[in-house]
Amino acid sequence: MPTYLIALALVMLSGPVYAQTNNTERIQRFSTLPNWSGIWETELSAQMDSGELDQAMMEATRHPERITAVLAPRGVLLPAEVAFLSRQQLIGEPPYNAEWERRFQRLKREVLTTPASAVKAGTVKACGWEFPLIMESPTDGVFEVLVTPEQTLLLFADGQARHIYTDRPHPAPENLWPTDLGDSVGRWEGDTLVIDTVQRKAGPLVRIPHFLSPDFSAEAHFTERLRMVSADAMEDQMTIDDPARLEHPWVVTLRFRRVGNLDRLIPTDCTENDRFRVVKGKETIR
Amino acid sequence: MFDSTKQLTLGGNVRDFQWTNPHCFLQILIQRSGATQEWSIQMDNPQALYRKGWRPGSVKAGDKLTVVIHPTRDGSHSGRYVSGIGPDGKALLDE
Numbered sequence: 001m002p003t004y005l006i007a008l009a010l011v012m013l014s015g016p017v018y019a020q021t022n023n024t025e026r027i028q029r030f031s032t033l034p035n036w037s038g039i040w041e042t043e044l045s046a047q048m049d050s051g052e053l054d055q056a057m058m059e060a061t062r063h064p065e066r067i068t069a070v071l072a073p074r075g076v077l078l079p080a081e082v083a084f085l086s087r088q089q090l091i092g093e094p095p096y097n098a099e100w101e102r103r104f105q106r107l108k109r110e111v112l113t114t115p116a117s118a119v120k121a122g123t124v125k126a127c128g129w130e131f132p133l134i135m136e137s138p139t140d141g142v143f144e145v146l147v148t149p150e151q152t153l154l155l156f157a158d159g160q161a162r163h164i165y166t167d168r169p170h171p172a173p174e175n176l177w178p179t180d181l182g183d184s185v186g187r188w189e190g191d192t193l194v195i196d197t198v199q200r201k202a203g204p205l206v207r208i209p210h211f212l213s214p215d216f217s218a219e220a221h222f223t224e225r226l227r228m229v230s231a232d233a234m235e236d237q238m239t240i241d242d243p244a245r246l247e248h249p250w251v252v253t254l255r256f257r258r259v260g261n262l263d264r265l266i267p268t269d270c271t272e273n274d275r276f277r278v279v280k281g282k283e284t285i286r
Numbered sequence: 287m288f289d290s291t292k293q294l295t296l297g298g299n300v301r302d303f304q305w306t307n308p309h310c311f312l313q314i315l316i317q318r319s320g321a322t323q324e325w326s327i328q329m330d331n332p333q334a335l336y337r338k339g340w341r342p343g344s345v346k347a348g349d350k351l352t353v354v355i356h357p358t359r360d361g362s363h364s365g366r367y368v369s370g371i372g373p374d375g376k377a378l379l380d381e
Contacts, residue, residue, distance in 0.1 A: 049337055051380075061290050080290070142333065157333060259337075266333035273306035275326070276287075283287040285326050285364040 029149035034191045036152075039259040040234060042141030044087060046257050053138065056083050070108055072211050075116030088136050090205055094214045094240065094250040104215075111212050119210050128270065130180040131197065132222060133205045134160060135236060135254050140268050142259060152186060152193055157268040164195050178202060178218045189225075197222040217244045232258035288328075288356040288366040296325055300349045305342040307331050312367065314351065326364040327355055330381045339379045349373045 047053040060067055060083035067079045069086035077085070085091055096104055129137040140158035154162040164186040170176065176183055182200035186193050198221055206213040220242035229235045234256040241249040277286040298316040301324060312327040329335060332342075345351070350373050355365030370378035 049334070058290070139331070261337045262333075266336050267307070268331055268333055269307035272308070273304060273311070274308060275311065275328075279360070282360040284358055284360045284362050285287075285328060 026149055033147045033149065033188070034228060036145040036147050036228060036234070039142060039144055039262050039265060040256045041143070041259050042136050042138065043255045043257070044084075044136060044138035045141040047087075048138050049261070053084060053087075056087075057081075059083070070111055070212060072208075073111055073114035073116050073119055076119045076210060084138065088133070088138075089252045089254065090133055090136050091213050092252075094216075094245075095247045096245060097247045100215070100245045107212055111210065114210060129158070130205075130207075131162065131182055131200055132238060132240070134158075134162075134181075135224075135238070142262070142265065142268075144265055155265065157265055159267060159269070164193065166193075170196070170198060182222065192225050192227040195222075195224040195226060197224070215245070216240065216242045219244055232260075287358055287360075289359050290356045290366075292357055293354055293368060294357050294365060295352060295354050296327075297352045298325070298350070300345055300347055300351060302347060303342070303345040305332055310335055310340075312345065312351070312353065312370075314353065316363075323363050325355075327353055327367050328364070329367045335381065338381060344379070345372075351378075 041049070044053065047056075057080035060079040064079035067082045067086075069082050071077060071082055071085055071091070093104065129140050134140065134156060137156075140156055140160075142157040144153075144155045146153040146155065150165065150167045152164045152166060154164070156162075160181065162181055162184060164184040166186045166188065168185065170183055170185055176199045178199045178201040180201060182197040184195055184197045186195045188194075199218060200216065200220060200222070202216065202218040202220075204211070204213045204215045220240060223239045223241070225237040227235060236254040236256070237251065238254060239249045239251045240246070275285045277284055279286070296314060296316050298314040300312060301315050302311075302313040304311040304313065308331055310329040310332060312329065314325045314327060316323045316325055351370055353370040354368040356368060357365040367381060369380075372378050
């Protein structure tokens, strides 16, 4: 038999054997991981779907005097929008250190005293939710979870994907730079995925002019404990540590529920057919 | 942008049902004072509508609908969908 035929036969035989060995190991590792497959949504997305949020927004429209949250200059956001946004835990007030508390109070005074007329029409528009707010988004907060031995993927309706690598550490600091979602790695503690996220872009959680939301540095460190608490519910205990700005770590507990009325992830997008326009200073549809 | 304290009822024929993000739109042709007006009715996004049972073919061009809307404050021929009645006289699905 010619040598090249022997070599070809060896290659053909060795490939499948190697793949089989690899698959067996991987299947064994898969079998130790929790099954989080399916479509999930944030608590606010669930409230939106059930109509609960609509009710709260209608109520706010009927009784705007009851709205006390300070998020934007009075008159810029509709009472219904304030009712909606102020439900987000992550748009609360973090335990700032003295310097940032002073800054926060100054911004709050500015927001309260800025007349609505000073805000350019159309600038207050929620579009795009970055980390960590994507974990509490009412509109894009529908996601699928894919757990593999190498990483856990959170795939959001707006196309964003959180890659949480469980088989490697963060890259060396010199190979990291701030991004919208940061860099995430994880480790399993039983059925709880402990996620470590660094290098989120510095700045407020909502990047809209005149809008008041927590502001973190690029050194902020996010630790999440993600676990299933029942067949249809997950919980994410998120601890935000930012020594440059916070007096002590800020802990919020976010909840997710399994989506029963979607058979697949339907994409969301805020640009495809955005007919919102500002014409002669007035918001309208074109 | 929408005046949620006001409701307007419109009857007309569908010109187009735009199954798009970030909002779906019903384009409806209304006859008023002998003239045809085209109204743009904003709805939720496809994901939210899909969850309520809507599909891209739920409403077709030519369908005769009656819709209730919150009109836009600027007085243009547009508004936010509140409810509707389909060609068969039955209520359309909720948003």
